[in-house]
Amino acid sequence: MNNRVGVDESPAVNPDPRRLGKLYEHFRKRKSMWIIFFIILVALIIVVPTTIVLVNKAKREKTSTMEITTEIEITTERTTTGTTNEQLLSTVIINKNMKWKQSASTVAGGNGQGSELNQLDAPSGIYVDDDDQSIYIADTDNNRIVRWKFGANNGEIVAGGNVSGNEKYQLKQPTNVILDQEKKYLIICDTGNFRLIKWSRQNSQDQEILIPFIVCFALAIDNNGDFYISDWLNNKVIRWQEGNKEGILVAGGNGEGNSFNQLHQAKQIFVDKYHSVYVADFVNDRVMKWTKNATEGILVAPKNVSNQNPSTMLKPRGVIVDHTGNIYVSDATDHHIMRWSPDAREGIAVVGKEQSGSDSTQLTNPGYLSFDRSGNLYVVDAGNHRIQNFTIDLN
Numbered sequence: 001m002n003n004r005v006g007v008d009e010s011p012a013v014n015p016d017p018r019r020l021g022k023l024y025e026h027f028r029k030r031k032s033m034w035i036i037f038f039i040i041l042v043a044l045i046i047v048v049p050t051t052i053v054l055v056n057k058a059k060r061e062k063t064s065t066m067e068i069t070t071e072i073e074i075t076t077e078r079t080t081t082g083t084t085n086e087q088l089l090s091t092v093i094i095n096k097n098m099k100w101k102q103s104a105s106t107v108a109g110g111n112g113q114g115s116e117l118n119q120l121d122a123p124s125g126i127y128v129d130d131d132d133q134s135i136y137i138a139d140t141d142n143n144r145i146v147r148w149k150f151g152a153n154n155g156e157i158v159a160g161g162n163v164s165g166n167e168k169y170q171l172k173q174p175t176n177v178i179l180d181q182e183k184k185y186l187i188i189c190d191t192g193n194f195r196l197i198k199w200s201r202q203n204s205q206d207q208e209i210l211i212p213f214i215v216c217f218a219l220a221i222d223n224n225g226d227f228y229i230s231d232w233l234n235n236k237v238i239r240w241q242e243g244n245k246e247g248i249l250v251a252g253g254n255g256e257g258n259s260f261n262q263l264h265q266a267k268q269i270f271v272d273k274y275h276s277v278y279v280a281d282f283v284n285d286r287v288m289k290w291t292k293n294a295t296e297g298i299l300v301a302p303k304n305v306s307n308q309n310p311s312t313m314l315k316p317r318g319v320i321v322d323h324t325g326n327i328y329v330s331d332a333t334d335h336h337i338m339r340w341s342p343d344a345r346e347g348i349a350v351v352g353k354e355q356s357g358s359d360s361t362q363l364t365n366p367g368y369l370s371f372d373r374s375g376n377l378y379v380v381d382a383g384n385h386r387i388q389n390f391t392i393d394l395n
């Protein structure tokens with residue numbers, strides 16, 4: 001402020017010719033030294049404040065540029081890691097305009113329903129391990145967990161197999177599998193045995209029952225390494241740390257129903273960076289989002305459902321969320337994958353045809369979904385006993 005006054009109001013800056021003339025008269029007879037001194041003084045009065053103003057202005061501009069840059073960096077950071085967790089591996093930012101090639105390649109199964117190593121039988125959950133270039137599959141009706149290397153023609157049994165049973169080394173109708181944070185163990189929903197089981201990747205004889213008596217259906221892991229387990233029978237989702245007896249309720253838990261604090265047969269769950277839990281609320285034909293510590297969910301897809309306005313989402317089984325909050329849902333009734341954008345009233349189909357079928361563009365009873373690090377979309381094509389890879393279309 002003071003600098004501005006100096007510049008705008010100083011007589012030296014807006015010189016009045018008459019006054020200057022007077023001053024000149026006054027000093028005319030004095031030594032030329034005085035004149036020189038005066039000129040220097042005038043110069044200083046003009047130059048110094050102006051310089052200070054300019055420097056300050058430059059500083060201000062620099063600061064605001066820095067602020068903007070920092071903001072952009074933070075925004076970018078948020079966008080990049082917005083929903084980063086072990087479920088959303090993609091490093092490609094996926095937004096509401098992203099497309100996938102309509103014709104998929106089969107990355108596991110696809111050789112009919114059966115128990116050979118190149119077959120699957122009603123697969124449910126998948127876990128894509130980009131680091132190890134492999135996919136783990138809960139091969140439900142084969143009572144086993146199989147691992148398919150990317151590009152392989154056969155799977156490898158990594159848990160269960162042979163006959164189903166309730167011995168520790170057996171599985172019965174497993175519906176989901178994930179790896180723990182250190183990727184040392186498989187965590188398996190051993191659904192038919194009503195238990196959550198931990199299975200060493202190094203030593204297939206090393207199993208441990210983590211939670212007995214739970215009809216576990218879906219599993220997720222957050223960026224702290226905590227597990228999220230949907231308890232199908234109790235219509236709730238819990239967050240659970242290894243070593244703890246009890247989990248913490250994070251969604252549902254108010255009995256079976258369609259109120260916002262209830263769920264009805266939760267299928268796939270997805271956890272974002274902020275530990276919000278998205279639930280494919282199967283019987284209610286909707287996807288609910290439960291933010292951390294919430295006591296009820298938010299209806300995120302479809303946006304507006306009432307008795308007059310029935311849901312256009314039919315029996316969602318799979319749900320994943322991209323970096324920009326778009327929700328991808330597998331619609332088991334319509335055999336395609338829909339994207340529900342936060343600002344859209346209706347979902348749009350991204351892959352699959354409305355007609356079920358088994359060609360490369362079709363799906364039959366699609367289930368769980370996953371992205372890989374490159375943004376390719378994997379769909380459990382349960383009715384065709386195969387896992388489909390829809391390549392991201394970056395053109």
Ligand SMILES: *[C@@H]1O[C@H](CO)[C@@H](O)[C@H](O)[C@H]1NC(C)=O
Pocket residue numbers: 107135149150151376389390391
């Ligand atoms: C899916 O397709 C993409 C593009 O062809 C490929 O890079 C990726 O490895 C495939 N995934 C698997 C599991 O084979």
Ligand SMILES: *[C@@H]1O[C@H](CO)[C@@H](O)[C@H](O)[C@H]1NC(C)=O
Pocket residue numbers: 157160161162
């Ligand atoms: C399954 O059975 C085969 C043949 O009986 C046996 O060699 C194999 O070890 C068994 N696998 C498991 C995981 O028990």
Ligand SMILES: *[C@@H]1O[C@H](CO)[C@@H](O)[C@H](O)[C@H]1NC(C)=O
Pocket residue numbers: 292293
């Ligand atoms: C959730 O609750 C915990 C424990 O009360 C608290 O520390 C945390 O800040 C809460 N988080 C949010 C996002 O409300």
Ligand SMILES: *[C@@H]1O[C@H](CO)[C@@H](O)[C@H](O)[C@H]1NC(C)=O
Pocket residue numbers: 304305306308309
């Ligand atoms: C929801 O749908 C009802 C019935 O069609 C309509 O009256 C209402 O305006 C809609 N609300 C919003 C927020 O779109």
